[in-house]
Amino acid sequence: xxxxxxxxxxxxxxxxxxxxxxxxxxxxxxxxxxxxxxxxxxxxxxxxxxxxxxxxxxxxxxxxxxxxxxxxxxxxxxxxxxxxxxxxxxxxxxxxxxxxxxxxxxxxxxxxxxxxxxxxxxxxxxxxxxxxxxxxxxxxxxxxxxxxxxxxxxxxxxxxxxxxxxxxxxxxxxxxxxxxxxxxxxxxxxxxxxxxxxxxxxxxxxxxxxxxxxxxxxxxxxxxxxxxxxxxxxxxxxxxxxxxxxxx
Amino acid sequence: xxxxxxxxxxxxxxxxxxxxxxxxxxxxxxxxxxxxxxxxxxxxxxxxxxxxxxxxxxxxxxxxxxxxxxxxxxxxxxxxxxxxxxxxxxxxxxxxxxxxxxxxxxxxxxxxxxxxxxxxxxxxxxxxxxxxxxxxxxxxxxxxxxxxxxxxxxxxxxxxxxxxxxxxxxxxxxxxxxxxxxxxxxxxxxxxxxxxxxxxxxxxxxxxxxxxxxxxxxxxxxxxxxxxxxxxxxxxxxxxxxxxxxxxxxxxxxxxxxxxxxxxxxxxxxxxxxxxxxxxxxxxxxxxxxxxxxxxxxxxxxxxxxxxxxxxxxxxxxxxxxxxxxxxxxxxxxxxxxxxxxxxxx
Numbered sequence: 001x002x003x004x005x006x007x008x009x010x011x012x013x014x015x016x017x018x019x020x021x022x023x024x025x026x027x028x029x030x031x032x033x034x035x036x037x038x039x040x041x042x043x044x045x046x047x048x049x050x051x052x053x054x055x056x057x058x059x060x061x062x063x064x065x066x067x068x069x070x071x072x073x074x075x076x077x078x079x080x081x082x083x084x085x086x087x088x089x090x091x092x093x094x095x096x097x098x099x100x101x102x103x104x105x106x107x108x109x110x111x112x113x114x115x116x117x118x119x120x121x122x123x124x125x126x127x128x129x130x131x132x133x134x135x136x137x138x139x140x141x142x143x144x145x146x147x148x149x150x151x152x153x154x155x156x157x158x159x160x161x162x163x164x165x166x167x168x169x170x171x172x173x174x175x176x177x178x179x180x181x182x183x184x185x186x187x188x189x190x191x192x193x194x195x196x197x198x199x200x201x202x203x204x205x206x207x208x209x210x211x212x213x214x215x216x217x218x219x220x221x222x223x224x225x226x227x228x229x230x231x232x233x234x235x236x237x238x239x240x241x242x243x244x245x246x247x248x
Numbered sequence: 249x250x251x252x253x254x255x256x257x258x259x260x261x262x263x264x265x266x267x268x269x270x271x272x273x274x275x276x277x278x279x280x281x282x283x284x285x286x287x288x289x290x291x292x293x294x295x296x297x298x299x300x301x302x303x304x305x306x307x308x309x310x311x312x313x314x315x316x317x318x319x320x321x322x323x324x325x326x327x328x329x330x331x332x333x334x335x336x337x338x339x340x341x342x343x344x345x346x347x348x349x350x351x352x353x354x355x356x357x358x359x360x361x362x363x364x365x366x367x368x369x370x371x372x373x374x375x376x377x378x379x380x381x382x383x384x385x386x387x388x389x390x391x392x393x394x395x396x397x398x399x400x401x402x403x404x405x406x407x408x409x410x411x412x413x414x415x416x417x418x419x420x421x422x423x424x425x426x427x428x429x430x431x432x433x434x435x436x437x438x439x440x441x442x443x444x445x446x447x448x449x450x451x452x453x454x455x456x457x458x459x460x461x462x463x464x465x466x467x468x469x470x471x472x473x474x475x476x477x478x479x480x481x482x483x484x485x486x487x488x489x490x491x492x493x494x495x496x497x498x499x500x501x502x503x504x505x506x507x508x509x510x511x512x513x514x515x516x517x518x519x520x521x522x523x524x525x526x527x528x529x530x531x532x533x534x535x536x537x538x539x540x541x542x543x544x545x546x547x548x549x550x551x552x553x554x555x556x557x558x559x560x561x562x563x564x565x566x567x568x569x570x571x572x573x574x575x576x577x578x579x580x581x582x583x584x585x586x587x588x589x590x591x592x593x594x
Contacts, residue, residue, distance in 0.1 A: 012505075013407065013464045019414035041505045062403070064505045089406035109410040 002032045005119060008052060008082060009038045010045040010068065011060035016108065020058055020087070023115050031119055042066030043150055046141060049075045050148050054082040056122050058106070061088040069094065069134040074141040076130035083122040084130075094133070101129045136187055140168060142175055151175055153191070157205045157224055158231060159184055161198040171227070193244075195222050196234040209233065209241045257328050258377040260317040265377070266310050272373045273306050274299060305343035305366070309336050333370045340366030398541070399437055404460075405430075411463045426463055429456040433490075441486040444553065446580055447514070447521070448480030450489045454512075457490050461497050468507025469497065478514040482521050483578045485549050489514075492525045492571055495542050500527025500569060521577045529569040543571070550575065 007024065009017045017038055024033040037048035041063045049057060057075065061068040068086060075081050086105040088094060098105045103125060104118050140151040155170045161181040168175045177184075185192065185200055192200040207223045210230065220241050221230040233241060258265045277298040278291075285291035312335050313320070320328040340362035348358065408430055415423035433456050462469045496510045508528040515522050543562065550558035550573065558575040 013411065014466050015411040015414040015463065016407070018418065019410060022414070022417055043505075064503050089410065090402040108406050109413050 006054040008057040012063045042071035045071045057082040073130040073134040076127045084125045158201040260313040305339045309339035336370030337363040337367040444483040445486040447482045470509040475514040481580045496527035523573040526570045
């Protein structure tokens with residue numbers, strides 16, 4: 001009796017997806033594979049994983065927009081995510097990481113026997129392994145009102161911790177991230193500057209600092225490019241102002 | 249070309265290194281003897297006389313270097329090299345002074361010669377060890393591997409094979425064409441490409457390459473060829489056009505989910521051949537490494553063939569990235585063209 005498997009195929013090359021579909025057909029004796037969705041890039045992959053319950057996703061690595069490694073990180077954070085088998089033509093760096101973490105992968109061109117083996121022992125990708133494979137994201141992803149929002153990190157002006165959440169401010173709106181500011185600082189250290197215990201500001205959007213004197217006690221405010229809000233710099237983080245002046 | 253590597257000071261605790269240094273000095277002695285003597289036999293005799301004179305200071309210097317090795321290794325390599333040279337010069341001077349019993353009038357002049365000879369021998373040998381270390385260094389092996397991979401383009405190769413495998417079931421005729429294109433492209437990529445090649449041939453190769461890419465990228469890759477008036481017999485260095493297109497695909501099309509349009513203009517004007525390749529460029533796409541490497545490689549080869557007469561320029565015009573190559577127009581003369589095409593028949 002063949003095992004039933006629901007699969008999602010992700011590759012930016014249509015022919016590569018067709019090839020995988022052909023091979024899955026050829027495995028009919030062992031597996032009855034139903035292809036529940038296909039996607040052509042990382043962002044679409046996240047959406048199809050959220051919209052279609054599946055057992056496994058065959059995920060290409062090199063794709064435009066968002067690559068497979070980062071997509072996997074977002075997918076592993078979903079509730080009830082599919083297991084992930086990476087597929088790549090040639091990527092020494094990624095292969096080393098897969099071996100290190102015992103993450104399953106297939107090399108293109110994919111061989112039928114290897115695909116059969118991989119499907120026979122599918123196992124979930126842990127969020128920790130996924131985070132190690134893509135240590136620095138290009139997008140934040142969050143679920144809000146049943147929809148997945150993807151926020152490019154480059155569009156975020158600042159990140160501010162409020163109670164349990166972190167708010168990511170873009171020019172259009174605010175997003176709530178379910179992550180800690182400390183972890184975010186670790187991940188995006190070079191791109192964001194800590195100006196306050198509760199605030200990281202994007203270096204790319206930072207215009208400068210302004211000194212505000214009130215009742216003899218002066219403190220600094222961070223100015224953002226084309227943005228009216230002023231963000232207070234805490235006394236402990238005063239050194240970033242000096243470093244900014246030196247660097248400018 | 250490569251990053252400046254650390255100067256390598258030889259390991260004076262290694263017997264092989266010491267032996268090499270000793271032999272190198274003997275070889276230098278032999279060379280000097282050969283230039284001095286009229287016949288090889290006389291040279292040999294002279295060499296043995298030199299050897300008898302050379303050996304004691306040489307062994308003395310080697311012994312000092314052996315003992316001083318830990319101290320030498322701790323200093324900056326440049327200074328350690330200078331110290332080696334100084335030790336060698338002093339060793340030679342010491343021996344000369346011992347032999348001559350310093351009562352000669354022009355003592356300083358007679359000691360200058362051994363000092364210079366000792367220093368020169370040390371410098372030559374250090375330079376030799378340094379060259380040897382560089383030649384065997386892993387950084388160089390790494391650079392060679394990268395050059396080889398740049399030629400083979402594993403990512404492109406495996407993805408293309410994958411596409412062909414996929415087509416075999418659905419469209420065998422298309423699979424055949426794709427394999428032919430792949431073979432043609434790799435025959436040229438693997439060949440010795442130091443010759444000039446006719447433009448017509450280079451354009452064929454470029455089309456074979458683009459055909460393979462459009463197999464992978466489908467609708468995402470659009471190409472506008474404007475080469476109706478291109479002189480097919482004009483000569484240009486082999487593999488200039490195809491890498492320019494590869495660059496355009498790699499940076500302008502692949503990173504974009506919606507793809508884009510590449511423009512190719514080839515024309516002759518004012519005794520110059522112009523090749524212009526444009527591709528869309530977007531600020532938000534992170535620029536990949538390799539772009540500059542491909543362009544600088546082409547620039548080097550253009551300079552090799554045409555010196556200052558060739559030009560490769562890169563502009564950004566609006567949201568397009570434009571690479572323009574201008575080389576002097578050289579037309580392959582028809583007789584040599586005929587010979588070349590008949591060459592296989594003879």
